[in-house]
Every structure is written in C-alpha cells, then in structure tokens.
Amino acid sequence: FPGVMFINAFGQTETASTITMLGPEDHMFTGKETPEVREKKLKRLAGSIGRPMGDVVIQIWDENGKPLPPGPENIGEIMAKGERVMSGYWKDEAKTAKTLTKDGWLHTGDKGYMDDEGYVYLAGRGDDMIIRGGENISPEEVENVLYSHPKVNDAAVIGVPDLEWGQQPRAVIVLKEGMKATEQEIIDYCKDKLAGFKRPRSVVFIDELPRTSTGKVQRKVLREMYGKP
Numbered sequence: 001f002p003g004v005m006f007i008n009a010f011g012q013t014e015t016a017s018t019i020t021m022l023g024p025e026d027h028m029f030t031g032k033e034t035p036e037v038r039e040k041k042l043k044r045l046a047g048s049i050g051r052p053m054g055d056v057v058i059q060i061w062d063e064n065g066k067p068l069p070p071g072p073e074n075i076g077e078i079m080a081k082g083e084r085v086m087s088g089y090w091k092d093e094a095k096t097a098k099t100l101t102k103d104g105w106l107h108t109g110d111k112g113y114m115d116d117e118g119y120v121y122l123a124g125r126g127d128d129m130i131i132r133g134g135e136n137i138s139p140e141e142v143e144n145v146l147y148s149h150p151k152v153n154d155a156a157v158i159g160v161p162d163l164e165w166g167q168q169p170r171a172v173i174v175l176k177e178g179m180k181a182t183e184q185e186i187i188d189y190c191k192d193k194l195a196g197f198k199r200p201r202s203v204v205f206i207d208e209l210p211r212t213s214t215g216k217v218q219r220k221v222l223r224e225m226y227g228k229p
Contacts, residue, residue, distance in 0.1 A: 005024035005027070006024060006027045007021055007022060007023055007024060007027075007050075008021070008022035008048075008049060008050060009021045009022075009049075009050070010049035010050065010120070010122070012108060014085065014086045014099070014106055014108075015056070015080055015082075015084055015085050015086070015106065015108075016084040016085075016086070017084075018053060019052060019053055019056045019058065019080050019082075019084070020049045020050040020051060020052050020053065020056075020058060020120050021049075021050040021051070021053060022044060022045075022048055022049060022050030022051075022119075023050065026041065026044055026045070026048075026050070027045065029041065044119055046144075047121050047122070047140075047144075048115075048119045048120065048121050049112075049120050049121070049122055050119060050120065051117075051118045051119055051120065052118065052120070053082075055082050055083055055084060056080055056081070056082035056084060056085070057080070057081045057082055058078065058079065058080055058114070058120060059079045059081075059105075060074065060075075060076040060077070060078060060079070060112060060113055060114050060120075061076050061077050061079050062076045063076075063077075065101075068113070070113070070114050070115050070116045071113060071115070071116075072113050072115075072121070073113075074113050075111055075112065075113050075123045075129075075136045075138065076111065076112075076113070077107060077108065077109070077110070077111060077126060078108045078110045078111070078112045078120065078122075079105045079106065079107065079108065080105070080106045080108055081103075081104050081105045081106065085100075085104065085106045086100075086106070087100075088100060109125060109126050109127075110122060110124070110125055110126065111123040111124050111125065111126055111128075111129050111136070111138070122140065123136070123138035123140065123141070124138050124139050124140050125219075128219050129159075130157070130158070130159035130167050130168075130169050131159070131166055131167055132159075132162070132165045132166060132167050132168060132169065132197050133165045133166060133197065134166075135197050137157075137159075137169055137197065137198050139156065139157040139158070139169075139219070141194075141198065142157045142169060142171070142190070142194060142198055142199075142200065143155050143156060143157050145189075145190055145193045145194055146171055146173065146186070146189075146190070146200075148193075149181075149186065149189050151175050151176055151179040151180075151181045152173055152174070152175060152176070152181075152186075153174045153175060153176040153177075153179075154173075154174035154208075154209050155171060155172065155173050155174070155209075156171075156172045156209055156217045156219060156222055157169050157170065157171050157172070157200065158170050158172065158219060158222050158223050158226065158227055159223075159227070160201075160202065160227055160228070160229055161227075161228075161229050162229065168201040168202070169198065169199070169200050169201060170200060170201065170202045170203070170204065170226065170227070171186060171200035171202070171203045171204070172203075172204050172206060172209065172222055172226055173186060173203055173204065173205050173206070174205075174206060174207065174208060174209060175205060181205075183202065183203040186200065186203045187199065187200055187201075187203065204226045206226075209222070210222065
C-alpha cells in the first residue's frame, strides 16, 4: 500500500486511549542511516511502544514507588500522569485508591523500561512477570527467541514455582505442522541467545495456545494447566 504510514500506539481505558506512540518517522528507513542509527530503529520497531504523548508524563517505578533510570536492566511498572488520565473508577473508591496515587499517578499494571532517548519498551503485565532469584524475566523476551526457532509455530512462557529460586521459566510450545522437537533441543537453542537465568528450564508441547477473542494469550489459563512444578 504505497503512501501508507504506520504508527504503534499504547494506552488503556483509564488513560483515555493513547499515552505513547511510535510514530511514522520511526518506521521509515532512508537507506542513508549509519549502522548505529539503523540498529537503534530496528530495535525500536521490534519492541518499543514509542515515546510519551505531549500531554502525558511517563515514568518507570520500582516496587517502592521510586523512579528508575533508563536502561533495559531497570524494569519496573509503567506509570502515567496527565490530564487524560482518569480521576477514578465510578463508585469504587477502593479500586481507585489501589490504582491511582494521591498525586495522580496511574498504576498501569504493565512492566517495562525506558531508554536514554525516552522510548518505552513493554516487558509484560505485572502478574505475568517471572521472578527468579530476585531477577525479573519478561515472558515476551523469551518468547521472541522461541519464535525464531524454525520448528516453533507459537509459544508462551510462564513461571513455575521453585523451592530454591522462587520461580523458573517454562516454555509452552506449539510446533509447526509435521515438525518434531525435544525439550532439550528447545532449551539448547536458547543458550547463546538469552542470559542464563532467563532460559526455560522446562518445556511443554501442546496443540494450541488458549487465546482470548482478541487474540491475546491467556497466561492465567496456561499457569493453571501447566504451572505445577
């Protein structure tokens, strides 16, 4: 479709739609970019939800409510503040108090980080985050590696209880039609692509991932079905 421009937008009902956007200029390549600039743009296309809109302030907070510095190692909750952020839930003071701080910051419930140029990257929902030995593991990061396996058609990663580490990542895999793979093959594939603590420790093969009517993977269902040690 010649002339069509793409954007990638992120928002919630509580923020009256879009609060960050990866604009058309981020999707365009002139062919004159330096290798460094091209690499940055490709990384953003692969994982960024863009920069904050002009009327919204975005910060990444740690579990103690303190803003985190930029960097992929500093994953926290994405917090939003601005005129478009809701003032509260209708006739539900308890839920409002849990979601909004007294000075108007919204807990989005999404985990992510910000780079040094203000681009925000999603790392998953707060309740989807896997915590192994105090280290946060983004399911989406592991899934992106699994998707690149030539035999994998679909994938999801969940946390499984572990007595020593708290949780361990488990991959739930749907293979391409006619393909066969072993648990060890999938684990070995991740060895040079992920940090040691992020690699799946176990693999389950199924025929189809449970999804919502909008196509989102139902991780809660997967945890109920395949989340036992």
